[in-house]
Amino acid sequence: MANIKLTDSLEFPDSASPMRLLISVGVVGVIASLVGVVVNTEQFLFSYLFSFSFFISIALASMFLVMVHHITRSSWGVTLRRIPETFSSYIWVFVLLFLPILFGMETLYSWTQEQYSWFYEGLREHKSPYLNTTFFIIRNVIYFSIWSYLGYSLYKYSIKMDETGDWGIDTTLRKISAPGIFFFAFTLAFASFDWIMSLNFDWFSTMFGVYFFAMSFQALFAILILMSLYLRRQGLLLNTITRSHIRDLGGWLFGFSVFYAYIAFSQFFLIYYANISEEILYYTARFEGNWEILAFIFLFGRFIIPFILLLPKKSKSNYKLLFAVSTLIVFSHLVEFYWLVMPPLHSSFSFHWLDLATFLAFAGIFMGMFFYFFKRQSMIPKNDPKLQESLSKH
Amino acid sequence: MSNTSAYVKEAPLVKGNHTFSSITALVGDIVEKPTPLWWYIAFGISNLVMAMMFVMVGWLIWEGTGVWGLNNTVAWGWAIINFVWWVGIGHAGTLISAILFLFRQGWRTAINRFAEAMTIFAVMCAGLFPAIHVGRIWVIYWVFPLPNQMQMWPNFNSPLLWDVFAVSTYFTVSLLFWYVGLVPDFATLRDRVKNKLAAKIYGICSLGWTGGNRQWQHYEKSYLILAGLATPLVLSVHTIVSFDFAVSIIPGWHTTIFPPYFVAGAIFSGFAMVMTLMLIARKIYGLKDIMTDDHMEKMNIIILVTGWMVGFAYIMEFFIAWYGGVEYEKFAFVNRAIGPYAWAYWIMMSCNVIAPNFFWFKKMRRSVTVSFILSIVVNIGMWFERFVITVTSLAQDFIPGSWAYYSPTYVDVLTYVGTFGFFFTNFLLFLRFMPMVAIAEIKMVMPQADVHNYDENGELLEDKH
Numbered sequence: 001m002a003n004i005k006l007t008d009s010l011e012f013p014d015s016a017s018p019m020r021l022l023i024s025v026g027v028v029g030v031i032a033s034l035v036g037v038v039v040n041t042e043q044f045l046f047s048y049l050f051s052f053s054f055f056i057s058i059a060l061a062s063m064f065l066v067m068v069h070h071i072t073r074s075s076w077g078v079t080l081r082r083i084p085e086t087f088s089s090y091i092w093v094f095v096l097l098f099l100p101i102l103f104g105m106e107t108l109y110s111w112t113q114e115q116y117s118w119f120y121e122g123l124r125e126h127k128s129p130y131l132n133t134t135f136f137i138i139r140n141v142i143y144f145s146i147w148s149y150l151g152y153s154l155y156k157y158s159i160k161m162d163e164t165g166d167w168g169i170d171t172t173l174r175k176i177s178a179p180g181i182f183f184f185a186f187t188l189a190f191a192s193f194d195w196i197m198s199l200n201f202d203w204f205s206t207m208f209g210v211y212f213f214a215m216s217f218q219a220l221f222a223i224l225i226l227m228s229l230y231l232r233r234q235g236l237l238l239n240t241i242t243r244s245h246i247r248d249l250g251g252w253l254f255g256f257s258v259f260y261a262y263i264a265f266s267q268f269f270l271i272y273y274a275n276i277s278e279e280i281l282y283y284t285a286r287f288e289g290n291w292e293i294l295a296f297i298f299l300f301g302r303f304i305i306p307f308i309l310l311l312p313k314k315s316k317s318n319y320k321l322l323f324a325v326s327t328l329i330v331f332s333h334l335v336e337f338y339w340l341v342m343p344p345l346h347s348s349f350s351f352h353w354l355d356l357a358t359f360l361a362f363a364g365i366f367m368g369m370f371f372y373f374f375k376r377q378s379m380i381p382k383n384d385p386k387l388q389e390s391l392s393k394h
Numbered sequence: 395m396s397n398t399s400a401y402v403k404e405a406p407l408v409k410g411n412h413t414f415s416s417i418t419a420l421v422g423d424i425v426e427k428p429t430p431l432w433w434y435i436a437f438g439i440s441n442l443v444m445a446m447m448f449v450m451v452g453w454l455i456w457e458g459t460g461v462w463g464l465n466n467t468v469a470w471g472w473a474i475i476n477f478v479w480w481v482g483i484g485h486a487g488t489l490i491s492a493i494l495f496l497f498r499q500g501w502r503t504a505i506n507r508f509a510e511a512m513t514i515f516a517v518m519c520a521g522l523f524p525a526i527h528v529g530r531i532w533v534i535y536w537v538f539p540l541p542n543q544m545q546m547w548p549n550f551n552s553p554l555l556w557d558v559f560a561v562s563t564y565f566t567v568s569l570l571f572w573y574v575g576l577v578p579d580f581a582t583l584r585d586r587v588k589n590k591l592a593a594k595i596y597g598i599c600s601l602g603w604t605g606g607n608r609q610w611q612h613y614e615k616s617y618l619i620l621a622g623l624a625t626p627l628v629l630s631v632h633t634i635v636s637f638d639f640a641v642s643i644i645p646g647w648h649t650t651i652f653p654p655y656f657v658a659g660a661i662f663s664g665f666a667m668v669m670t671l672m673l674i675a676r677k678i679y680g681l682k683d684i685m686t687d688d689h690m691e692k693m694n695i696i697i698l699v700t701g702w703m704v705g706f707a708y709i710m711e712f713f714i715a716w717y718g719g720v721e722y723e724k725f726a727f728v729n730r731a732i733g734p735y736a737w738a739y740w741i742m743m744s745c746n747v748i749a750p751n752f753f754w755f756k757k758m759r760r761s762v763t764v765s766f767i768l769s770i771v772v773n774i775g776m777w778f779e780r781f782v783i784t785v786t787s788l789a790q791d792f793i794p795g796s797w798a799y800y801s802p803t804y805v806d807v808l809t810y811v812g813t814f815g816f817f818f819t820n821f822l823l824f825l826r827f828m829p830m831v832a833i834a835e836i837k838m839v840m841p842q843a844d845v846h847n848y849d850e851n852g853e854l855l856e857d858k859h
Contacts, residue, residue: 071695073404076498126719167401178754185706193717204718206651206710262629266653273641274648278720385401 006391008240010378016234017371026364032357042345043354045104050341051358052101053196054334055366056094057216058223063088063151064184064213065220067177070154070170076248078390079240079380081158083227084220086377089155090369092148097365098140101195105133110344111201120202131198139194143187150180155373158381165383188213199344203282207267214256214263218302219333221253222326229323231379240380243317244393250316253326257310261303286339289348294339301332334359406841407501410683414837417684421579421831422586424679432678433826440818447812450805451526459529463802467791468784472806473523475780476813478635479663480520481561482656482776485628486664487513488568491575492624495617500839501692504685507579507832508675508824509668510572515820516667517565519813524557553637560634564627571620577603578613578834632657639783646726646787649714655707662700662746663776669693669769671821673762675830684831687760694759697772701750704779708747722792730786734799738778739786745775 036044062084069077106112111124111131124131153176161169189209197208205211228241228249271279287295306325315321338355381387408417454461464471487509494502525534537558539547548555580600587593603609636656639647669690676685715727730739749771752758759765789800824830837843 123719127717130717171402182702185702186709189706189710202719204714206649206707206714207654208650209710210651210654258626262633263654266633267650270637270640270648270650270652274643276643276648278718 006240006382008237010237010240010380010382012236012371012375012379013234014375016231016236017375019368019371022364022368022371024364025360026368029357029360029362029364033354033361036354036357040352040354041104042107043352044358045100045108046342046345047352047354047358048100048104049108049195050337050355051362052094052097053337053341054359055362056091056097057212057333057337058220058366059087059091059094059151060147060184060188061213061216061220063091063147063154064181064188064217066154067150067180067184070173070177071181073174073386075386075389076245076393078384078386079237080224080228080245080249081384082374082377082380083224085155085158085381086370086373088147088151089373091144091151093365093369095144095148097362098144102137102140105136109198109201111198123202127201131201136194139190143191146183146187150176150184154180158384159377161383162378162381167383167385170385185209196340199341200282200285203279205267205271205279205282207263211263211267214260215333215336218253218256218260219330221249221256222329222333225249225253225322225326226330229319229326232319237379240391242393245390246319246322247317250310250322253322253329254306254310254316257303257306257329261307264303285343285347291339291343291349294335294349298332298336298339301335302329405686405688407504407686407688408684408836408840409686412683412840412842414840414842417837417840418582418586418833420681420684421829421833422583424825424830425583425827426587429826433822437819437822440815440822443812443815444819445815446808447816450809450812451522454526454805454809455531459527461803461805463800463806465798465800466796467798468788468800470784470788471800472802472810473527474638475777475784476810477520477523478656478780479777480516480523480813481631481635482660482663483667483773484513484516484520484568484664485632485657485660486668487511487516488564488571488624488628489661489664490668491571492621492628495621496625501689503832503835503839504689505668505672505693506835507572507575507828508671508830509664510568510575511821511824511828511830512667512671513568513664514565514572515817515824516664517561517568518820519817521561521565522813522816524554553634553641556634557638560627560631564624564631567620567624567627571617571624574613574616574620575832575835576828577601578605579829579832581605582833583829629657632660639787644787645720645722646730646783649711651707651710655704658700658703658707659746659776659779662697662704663773665693665697665700666769666772666776669697669765670773673766673769675825679830681831684836687762690762690765691756691759694753694765694768697768698750698753701746701772705747708743725790726787729790730782733786733790735782735786735789739782742775742778742782745771746779749775 033044033048036047065084066081066088068074069081101108109131111127112133129135154173157169157173157176160166189212192209192212196212197203197205225246228246231237231241268283271283274280285291306329309315309321309325342349384390412420462471462473487506490502490509491506491513494506525531528534528537536546537548537555539550548558577600580596581603584593584596584600587596633653633656636652640649640652642648672685672693673690676682712727715723718724730736749768752764752768785800790797
C-alpha cells in the first residue's frame, strides 16, 4: 500500500505566530471598550453583544463541524481538523465573556424593563415564564456547560490520540459527537432566541435557530479557508493541507452559501408574503432608512457574489479568489449580525467607534487564544486513523 | 501506529469477495432468468389494486369532489396529504443519487438505482392527486401559463402554480438522471441477454454505448452536472410544497421553519421507504453482499438524524406557538395535542420522534426485523404528520359554527390504496426488466477497484492498513 509520509513539520513555529499583533490589537480594543463602558454604556453593550455573537458563532460552528466530521467518519478534512477543534476547545472562555451581557441585560433586553411601549401590552407578562432574568441565567448556564464540555473533550481526546496513537479514541470521539450534535442543535437554537431574537421580544420565528446556524456554518468555512491560506503563506503544512483540501473547503463554502441563502430567504419570504403585523415589523425596522443598505451588502456579499464567483470548478482552487470571497463572506457575516443586533438601539445605521473597539477586543482575545493553543500541539491530528486517506486525497 | 480493539474499522462496501464478473452476473441474472412465479402473482395483485384506483378516479371525475370526505372547513383533505406524502417519499431517491454523490459517499451505489426508480414512481403517484383535485380535469392545462384569447392566466403569486413548475422540473431531471445512470448497464444487458428481441431493445436503450474512454468522460461529466442540478431541485420541490401551506396565514401553517422541516421530513420518510423496499428486494434476490447490513446501519443513522430534525421542528413550532403570544396559533397547537384529532397527533409523535430512537443503539440499527418494522412505522408517522398539518389546522377555523369532524369516505381511502397498486406495478416492471443495482457504479467502490488495496505483488490486501 502506498504509504504517504508526512513531509511537513507539524510544529507551529513562533515566527509564524501573529501573537504580538493580536496582543496589541486586543489591548487597544479592551482599553477602548473599557472607556466605552464609562462613556456610553448602552452603546457599549450593544456593540459588545454584536461582537460576542460574531465570535461565538465561529466557535460553535467549529464544534459542529468537528462533531459532524467524527460521526460521518470523514477523511477529507482530517488534516484540517485541528483548526476547528482548537476554535471550539476554549468555548469556556465565553462564559467569562458573557458576564458583561449578563450584567447589562437590563439595558439590552427590553423584556427586563418595567417600562415599555404600549404596543407590547400584555406580551411581556405572557412571555415572562420564559423571558425572566432567573431562567435566562439558568438557560445560559446550561448552554455554556454543554458547549464547554463538548468543545473541550473533543479537543482533549484528539490530543490524547496524538500522544498515545490509540485509535480506539476515534470511537470515543464518535460517542461524544452523536449525542453532542443532538444537544448542540437545541442549545444553539434556544441560545439564538435568548441572545438575539429576544432583543425584539415581540418578534418570533421558528426558523431563527436554523438561521443562526446557517449563518455561522457558512462563515466558518470562509474562516477555515483564510486560516489554511495563512498557514500556506507562512510556508506551513504545504504538503499536508493540499490544494485538494482547500478545493473541498471551497466546495463546502459554495454549498453552505446556498444553504444560508435558502434559510435566510425562506424566513424572510414567508414573513414578507404573509405580511402580518406580529412578524413583519421586525423586517420593516430593518429595511427602514439606511439599514436597508446593510441588508443589500450582505445579500450580495454572502450570497450573490460568492455564488457567481465560486460556481466554476476552477475557482475553488484559485487561492486569490478564495481569499477575496472568504474575506467578503466574513465581512458580510459581521454586517448581518450588526443588522440583527443594532436596530433596537438605533433607528438608522450609524457606525460607532465602540463597534470597532469591542470587535478588536474580541478579535485579540479569540484569535490570541487560538494561536496560544494551536502552538502547543501538533497542527494536525498526527495519529488519526484516517490521516493516510486524507493525505492521499487528490 | 497502534491499532487497538476499540477502534472500529469501516467495513468494505461489497462483501463476499466478489469479482467484477460475479457482480455483473448477480445483478444481470435477475433480469435474464425466467420470470419467477411470485412475480406474476405480485404483478397481478398490483394490477388489480391499480385498476381500483382508476375506477375511483373515474368515479370522482364523473361525480365531482363531493364523493370525497371534504367539508366546509377542510377543503383540502386526503388528496393533499397523499400528494405531500408521495412527493416526500420520492426525495430520498434524489438524496441518495445526487446529494450523496456530491458528498462522495461510496455506499450510495448499492441502493441508488432502485431508490431513483422509487422517486420516479412516487412522483407519478403524487402528481395524480393535485391533478384530480382540480375538479374540472378536462381543463387541467390551465395550470400552465398558455397564451389564450380569454387573457386568462394562472395566479403567478400562488405557490400552487410554482408547484406545477417545481414538480415537473424535478420529475424531468430525476428521469434524465436515472436514465443516464442506466446507459452503461443497459449496454451490459444488451451484451448478455440471449433473447434477440431483448438484446435489440436494450441496444436501443443503451444509445450505442461501447464503454470507450471518451464515452466514460462524457458520462461522468453529465452525471456530475445532473447531480448538481438535482440537488437544488430536491430542496426546491419540498420547499415549495411547504410554501403551499406556510405562505397562508392559517394558524398551524404559517411558520418559518416549514421549508427545511418539510425537506427533512421528506428525506426521513423517503429513506424509510427505501429501507422497506431494500430489505424485501435483497431477501428475494439474494443481494446481501451488495446491500449489506452496513448499508442498513448507515440508512438507519440517516433516519435517526432526519427524524430528530423533524422532532426539532415540532418542538420549535410548539414552543414558538406559545412564545409568539398569538392566540390563534396557540389554540391551533394545543388543539392538535388535545383536540378531536389528538389521536393523529400522538400517532405522529410516537412514530416520528419516539420510535426512531431505537436507532441510537448499534444492535437495533443492524437488526433486520427492527429496521423493517421501524421503516414502516416511520412511513405511517409521516403520513399522519401531513394529516395533522392539513386537517387539524383547517378543521377548527375562525368560526366555531362551521367546525365539523372530518372523516374520509371510501373513495378517499381506496384512491390512496390504489396508488400503491400503481406504484408497485411500475416497481415490479422495473425489477423485472432493468438492472436494479447500478452495476458499473458498484464496481468502482469494490475493494478490488481500490488501487491502494493491493500489495507489491498484486495480491489483494485483506486488511486495509
